[in-house]
Amino acid sequence: MTNEREISLTEAIREAIVEEMQRDESVYMLGICIQAGTFPHTKGLCDQFGSRRVVDTPLAEPGIVGCAMGSAQEGLRPIVDFMYSGFSYFAGSEVFLQASQYHFMHGSQLPLPMVMMGTCGVGRRVANEHATLPYGALIHHPAIKVCMPSTPKDAKGLMKAAIRDNNPVFFLWHINTMMLKGMVPDEDYIIPLGVADVKRQGTDVTVLASGLQVQNALKVAEQLKDEISIEVVDPRSFEPFDCETLLRSIEKTSRLVIVDEDWERAGFAAEVSAQIMEKGYDLLDAPVKRVCHPNMPIPGGYIDAYTLPTPERIEAAVREICR
């Protein structure tokens, strides 16, 4: 029988990793400071599974990813923990080009089952690689899967799907959702990559948001519930992207606001808005609106509060599109 408990998003990630490492001996982790459990999702893993399956590495990302790729080629299922996903850029060639396209480059003969994981998100007053959200850059490169949960329950299911996938999957989570609490089943379940979730039903406008921004969108939806009925859609994975669910939502609401904490230019929001223009033009009663990080470096410090998509900015966009 299913038993649900309230745990945090990082505890849910940890639970997924533990269950998968117990289920499948080929699953192992490697990364920076994971034996010491610097982030809560790796706490106690080394004690439980030993240092052969929870491997600390030097601060040398190309080597970490290269090592993971090699072990995946040999039949293991590595989980690379970057801590901050922005650090993956140090291994840009391995992540964006080598790992992602390995399967295709080898005539679709050789799978490369590996997970890369790391946190991201603006708002901790840190900048640059400690804050940058890499999913826009990642999905620009074909053949790498990318997901980000907005709830603890999704976190556990998506992480399990990522570990069991035979392709490189980048698992992200927003740094300000780490302590987010939610009900999570203690059983084994997966949330498939490429299936969006309607987090709240509405009829006037669809707000597409990921990670922390789902929580912001839900706040706005609740605040405006007597005025504007907001439907909140969480793609959960950026690639594969479930455009169908979004189109079905727009069919009902005829308006779309995309909240994307990444930079506005050439990002996920831009991609989705182009797809909706191509596939859903006749459904739209207003141009798609984006609420993104402005096209300037993430400032860090107190100025973060002025560049982040906030509930206030989402509300303003919702009101404008519903004029």
Added chain:
Amino acid sequence: MGMSEGTIVGWAVAEGTLVERDQPLVSIETEKVTTELPAPSRGYVHMTAKVGDVLAVEKSMGQIADTEDEYRSLVAGGASPSAARFASEPEKGRVVADSEVITRATCGRIRASGLAKVIARQNQLDLTPVVGTGPGGRIVRRDVMEALASRTHVVAEVPQTANAGTMREKARIPLTGMRKVIAERMLTAKTTAAHTYAFFEADVGKLLAARQTMLAREEELGTRVSLLAFQVRAVAVACRHVPICNSTLSNDVITVWDNVNVGIAVALPGKGEYDSGLVVPVLRNAQAKGILEIDQEIKELVGRARKGELSAADMADGTITLSSTGGFAPGAWAVSTPLLNLPQVVNFQPGSPIEKPVAVDGQMVLRSMLPCGLSFDHRAVDGAPIGRFANKLIDLLSNPELMLL
């Protein structure tokens, strides 16, 4: 300022005129002054208000179409998605006062959301008069819903709600099948070829007499030889004298054909009571056939056309077309200007022979005259060869014995 309405005193141009931007267009009388308004943009003027009409400020008094095609569809009452509308604010002597109208005038198109357009299309709603309340004057769903709600009648309900003075629908003929093919061919012809026309008449007294001779031998010949057979023969012989008329123009090449394959326009009943149809079967190698053979072949082709048994091959390879209106033209001197059957360059259109006074040797006498029209593609054929072709046709139709040569 402060005015609420104006009276149209006079239009400075005629309906359909191509006006230049800022050209004087219309005079408007307000409570205080009479002002002349210039055209807001270049295009073809379609007036929706007439002299004496009193219009509220910003009401449309007409539309300016960018192209002739667009103008035609405006006049036909069709949707006019891209026509600029113009309204007035006469005291400034300038067009428009409101950002919504400016947007339309400058963009030359109606601004509506994709969803609004879909709903309008599904409900056959013309968006031209709908005022958009969305950002920048965009027509959004609520505007379309409002327009639909306030629409006086829905097409499907016409019989129940129609009353005197409104348009009442009698039939609806979808543009499909033969109708669609005709529509497409005609439009392509009209918009592609440089149509030019020549009109003339032939004294067909001798020809009618010759035909009477043949009709008297109907049993022997096994057919009532038609006037059309003579005309086909005349066209075939005339083409031998002016070969450029027996040619086609396509892909920047004029091909002059050795044999004369005469397309014969045949009127058909349409699918419904109000519809009509048209096919053009081809009589091949007319230059090598006598009148009797031509007549029999015409009857065979027309018979099959009326039964709907023509194949695509029966209608292919025409080099010139004959569109006789003899069967239905009014009993008067009447010709029309048929559109070309592309890629052919000449269409010969004889009417019905009528008795009329003509001057012969200084005397007014009654003669049977056949009015004729020629349409030709001036891209391929010039006036001089068409003149020779017309003269040859006149000669042949007036002196049928020449067709024996």
